[in-house]
Every structure is written in C-alpha cells, then in structure tokens.
Amino acid sequence: MSSNELLTGAVAVRDDAAELARLRADLSAQAPNLLIDGHWRPAASGATLDVDDPATGAVIARIAAGDAQDVEHAVAAARRAFRDGPWPRLPASKRAALLFALADAIEREQGRFALLESLDAGHSLASIRAGDLPLGLRSLRDYAGWATKIAGEVPMRSSEQAGMDYFLREPIGVVAIVTPWNAPFLMVLQKLGAALAAGCTVVIKPAELAPLSALRIGELCARVGLPDGVVNVVTGTGLAAGQALAEHPDVNLISFTGSTQVGRSIMAAAARSNLKRVVLELGGKSPVLVLGDADLDRAARAIVAEIVFKSGQYCAAGSRVYVQASLHEALLERLRAGMDGVRIDAGYAAGCEMGPMISQAQRERAQEIVDHSLAEGARALTGGRARPGAGYFYPPTLLTGVESHMRAVREEIFAPVLTVMPFADDASAAQIAALANDSHYGLSAKLWSRDLRNVHELIGRIESGQVIVNGGGGEATLPFGGVKQSGYGRENGHVGLSAFTEIKAVRLGY
Known part of the structure; x- marks a missing residue:
C-alpha cells in the first residue's frame, strides 16, 4: 500500500469517527415519532422502546412503541392515499422518476446510512458498503425501471370473433412491509421499491x-x-x-422477512382476517456440498466469508457443510484457519470483519444450541463460547463430530456456527442430495464441483429455492425465496413485482 493510500485510509477512519459522534448526538436528540399520513407524531399510547448498540449494549436511540391504534391510523392513511390520492393514478413514468429521486437522495447520504446501519444492526462497515448499500440502491432503481413495464395481455383472436378479451394488472392496494433486523436497510428498499413501482401504498413496520x-x-x-x-x-x-x-382487514398484502415461526403466525392471521395475500421469506439451514473435484481453497474462503457475514445472522448462509470424505481433514484445516483469522470488533471500528450479534437473547440462544450439541458429542475445533465483556459478540465456531439429529444441524442458529460432516467418496448424486434435503428448510444451497454433469444432476435433485455453484456468477436480478418451511412466494425482479399486483380479466363485447 502506498503512503497516499495509507493517508487516505487514515482520513476515512477519522471522518467515520467524527461522523459517528455526530450521528450518536443526532439519534440521542431525535424524538420518538411515527410517520403517519405525512406527519411525525408519537405513539397513541405515548410508549417508547430503547434501541441498543449491539457492540456495547448502550442505548443509542428511543423509538415510538406503536400498537394497534397507531396501525389503525397508518392503514387508514394508506387506504385514503390509495383510494383518493394521486399515487396509483400517476403516470408510471412519474412514479419511476420519484423512485429514482429517492435512490439519488439515499445515495447522497450513503456514508451516513452505512454508519447508521453499523451502529444499529452491528454489521461491519465493509460489508454494508460492499453489500447492503449498493444492493439496496440497485433494487430500488431496478423497480423504478419496472414501473413503466407493468402490463397485462391481449390474447390473439380470430377475425370472426366479436369483441375481445384481455387482462389488466393493477396495484393490489395497501401493503404492509415487515422487515427483519439482520438487513434492515436492504429489506426495506427491496420491498418498498416493488410496492411503490406497482402503485401501492405502504405501512412499514421495521424490526424493533x-x-x-x-x-x-x-x-x-x-x-x-x-x-x-x-x-x-x-x-x-x-x-x-x-x-x-397481519390481522388488519384493510391490508391487501403483507410482505414479511423473518423467522418461520412468525411467518406461520402471519399466514394464520391473514387467513383469519381478510385472506390478504402474503409473501414470506423465512428461515434457512442452507447446505454446502463440497465434492472431491472442488477448488478447496476457494470453497473454504467462501464458506468462512458467508458464515461470518452479518455474524452468521443471514438466512441464506451455508451452515451445514457436507464434504467428500477424502477432503474432510483438509477442509477442516482451511476452515479453522480462516475462522481464527477473522477480526472481530464493533462494526464501525476500523478493520472490523465481523461485528456483534444483534442482542443478548440471540447470543444466548446460539450458545444454548451449541452447548446442547457439544453435550451430545460434537467437538468445537474453534470458538464455541461467547466472548466475555461488553457487547453481544460470539466468535466463529466450527463444529465437527456432529450427527444429523443434533440441534446444531437441525435448527437455524443464526450465528457464525458451521457444522461439518463427511460423506463417502463413492456416494451417488441421490445420496448427496438426500443429505442436502434433510431439513425442514429449503432457501438456498451451495455446491462446489468442477464436473458439470454432477452439478446439473445435483441441481435437479436439491430441494431449494436457490442453488449457488462455485460461488455464483453473473449480475442478473433473480427471484429469491424458498421452498418447504423457508417461505412462500418470491422477491426481486418482475417475478417479485407481480406479487404487488392483481389481475383483472375483461371480456369486452361490442
């Protein structure tokens, strides 16, 4: 690194520190208000909630504790804006222009958003700047572009046919957006962009x-x-x-990302109320299959990078590793070295590669699952115990000697914990896929092999909404979602956009 690069990096760190101090002061002075019908106001009950810095446990902000009364006001405002306001009736090009303007406004504040997300959710600045920020802005701009391309269809007809048939796509109405704490910025923009591009109005309920x-x-x-x-x-x-x-009778669709348990309750509430539509992106316990012809160094680096991304609090993270027996020890050695080298600190600290977990409760749950599996005979090659001191830190943990029935293998831990299990060198594609499919979840799967015949056969056998081969490639915005208990519906691109529309069929006689 040149002296100029060193100087630039030092200045950036000092600027981050100064901006972080200003941000803390602003958050401390910020009134705990809700945004309803264009106005900021306290919760009807006057109640508030504290928001912690996961790196220290200290309170950084106070927010309004909205309840059913506030939801009633917000949904009513969204319904008026949909029924009587200009938004659904704006030309699509004008909706697109406003979404592009929103993306530009966010981009102008991207430095502050990165620090805000790191302080609030605990993630490293590097991961936010390289991942959440550009992905969120790209998603918002993608949907801005889609706003002018929402269309129905007109079937071909014969010259003898009187009249015509066609169908329209219209905005579904009032949308509830309920987002998780592991990617709050990204999830809001992905869901909000789709809803607004379609002409819907929204009520956002972020994770507390x-x-x-x-x-x-x-x-x-x-x-x-x-x-x-x-x-x-x-x-x-x-x-x-x-x-x-979830229970409100005037919400037309709820888009939720979070746990499978909460997803079930949302689906049940939707059924009990008005049969509102649901899009549910839920839990995962993603398998990683490492075959004998894999590039082991690349695979190990990618596996470690993914499990420490967001401190393992990432629904699609590969957490169940199955490796061909002849590579088992070599892979373990590489994984342990990679995990031991991860720099753990507050997300906003210079050089941080992995920040804290979101809360004490989340860390305690992870420890409970790891301890249960260790008591049943698993071994921790590295990690396995929460880091003492302030903040909710948990080190990268590598478990071997695990069995398929253990909690560390069965449950979504949502922590930087890997389980590694060997399979026979002569295992068939069906046997390998059975290992991957041995889960209630089916959100994502990772496959490492250079044999395209094996790759394509395994892709066809794996039960998952997504399969990533050799780290992935391309830049297309693909549909994202899961099968089994990993969710219902898809997000991203025109497939995701369609969930925010209803179809109206027209049979036109002359």
Whole structure:
C-alpha cells in the first residue's frame, strides 16, 4: 500500500469517527415519532422502546412503541392515499422518476446510512458498503425501471370473433412491509421499491431491534415528494404493531422477512382476517456440498466469508457443510484457519470483519444450541463460547463430530456456527442430495464441483429455492425465496413485482 493510500485510509477512519459522534448526538436528540399520513407524531399510547448498540449494549436511540391504534391510523392513511390520492393514478413514468429521486437522495447520504446501519444492526462497515448499500440502491432503481413495464395481455383472436378479451394488472392496494433486523436497510428498499413501482401504498413496520434506517428512509420519501400517506412508518414490537398489521382487514398484502415461526403466525392471521395475500421469506439451514473435484481453497474462503457475514445472522448462509470424505481433514484445516483469522470488533471500528450479534437473547440462544450439541458429542475445533465483556459478540465456531439429529444441524442458529460432516467418496448424486434435503428448510444451497454433469444432476435433485455453484456468477436480478418451511412466494425482479399486483380479466363485447 502506498503512503497516499495509507493517508487516505487514515482520513476515512477519522471522518467515520467524527461522523459517528455526530450521528450518536443526532439519534440521542431525535424524538420518538411515527410517520403517519405525512406527519411525525408519537405513539397513541405515548410508549417508547430503547434501541441498543449491539457492540456495547448502550442505548443509542428511543423509538415510538406503536400498537394497534397507531396501525389503525397508518392503514387508514394508506387506504385514503390509495383510494383518493394521486399515487396509483400517476403516470408510471412519474412514479419511476420519484423512485429514482429517492435512490439519488439515499445515495447522497450513503456514508451516513452505512454508519447508521453499523451502529444499529452491528454489521461491519465493509460489508454494508460492499453489500447492503449498493444492493439496496440497485433494487430500488431496478423497480423504478419496472414501473413503466407493468402490463397485462391481449390474447390473439380470430377475425370472426366479436369483441375481445384481455387482462389488466393493477396495484393490489395497501401493503404492509415487515422487515427483519439482520438487513434492515436492504429489506426495506427491496420491498418498498416493488410496492411503490406497482402503485401501492405502504405501512412499514421495521424490526424493533434495528429500526433506524427505516425511519430515515421515511423522511427521505417525504423530502423527494411522495404524497402524504403513500409511505407510513410504524415502529413497535412484533406482538403489538406487527400482529395488528397481519390481522388488519384493510391490508391487501403483507410482505414479511423473518423467522418461520412468525411467518406461520402471519399466514394464520391473514387467513383469519381478510385472506390478504402474503409473501414470506423465512428461515434457512442452507447446505454446502463440497465434492472431491472442488477448488478447496476457494470453497473454504467462501464458506468462512458467508458464515461470518452479518455474524452468521443471514438466512441464506451455508451452515451445514457436507464434504467428500477424502477432503474432510483438509477442509477442516482451511476452515479453522480462516475462522481464527477473522477480526472481530464493533462494526464501525476500523478493520472490523465481523461485528456483534444483534442482542443478548440471540447470543444466548446460539450458545444454548451449541452447548446442547457439544453435550451430545460434537467437538468445537474453534470458538464455541461467547466472548466475555461488553457487547453481544460470539466468535466463529466450527463444529465437527456432529450427527444429523443434533440441534446444531437441525435448527437455524443464526450465528457464525458451521457444522461439518463427511460423506463417502463413492456416494451417488441421490445420496448427496438426500443429505442436502434433510431439513425442514429449503432457501438456498451451495455446491462446489468442477464436473458439470454432477452439478446439473445435483441441481435437479436439491430441494431449494436457490442453488449457488462455485460461488455464483453473473449480475442478473433473480427471484429469491424458498421452498418447504423457508417461505412462500418470491422477491426481486418482475417475478417479485407481480406479487404487488392483481389481475383483472375483461371480456369486452361490442
């Protein structure tokens, strides 16, 4: 590295520190308000919730604790904006222009958003700047482009046919967006962009553990000129605000990313209320298959990078590793070396590669699952115990000697924990796929092999909404979602956009 690069890096660190101090001061002074119908106001009950810095456990902000009363007001505002306001009737090109303007406004503040996300959710600045920020902005701009391309169809007809048949696509109505704490900025933009491009109005309920980026996005929506009531933000707990949205009879669709357990409750509430549509992106326990002809160094680096990304709090992370027996020891050696070299610190600290987990409760649950598996005979080659001191840190953990029935293999731990199990060198594709499919989940699967015949056969046998081979490639925006208990529906691109529309068939006689 040149002296100029060193100087540039040092300046960036100092600038981050100064900006972080300003951000903390601003958050401390920020009133705990909800955004409803274009106005900021406290929760009807006056209740508030504290938001912690996961790296220290200290309170960094106070938010409004919205409940059913506030949800009622927000949904009513969104319904008025949909029924009587200009948004669904705007020319699609004007909706697109406003979405592009929102993306530009967010991009101008990307440095602040990166620090806000790191402080709020605990993730490393490097991962946010390389992942969440560009992916979120790309998604918003992709959907802005799709706004002018939503179309129905007109079937071919004979010259003897009187009249014509066709169908329209129309916005579905009021959408509830319920986002998780592991990627709050990205999840809000992905869901919000699709809903707004389709002409819907929305109520956002961010996770109470990491709600701060959603509130700032709400501010920018108003600043760029979105009409009042089109975007509403209600902070609060899942039991109070989230459940009220799921049960509300005037919400037409709920788009949720989070745990399978909560997804079940949302689907049940949707059925009990008005049969609202649901898009559910739920849990995962993604398998990683490493075959004998894999590039072992590349595979090991990718496996470690993914399990420490967001401190393992990533629904598609490969956490169950199955490796051909002849490579088992060599892979373990590489994984352990990679995990031991990860720099753990507050996400906003210089050089951090992995930050803390989101909360003490989440870390305790991870420890409980690891301890249970260790008691049953698993061995921790590295990690396995929470780091003492302030913050919710948990080291990268590598478990071997595991069996398929153990909790560390069966349950989504949502922590930087890998289990590694060998399979026979002469195992068939059917046997290898059976290992991958031995789960209630089916969100993502990872495959490492240079034999395209094996690759394609395994792709056909794996039960998963996504298969990533040799680290992946390309830049297309592909549909994302799971099978089995990993969810219902798909997000991203025109497939994801279609969920926010309804079809109206027309049989036109003359």
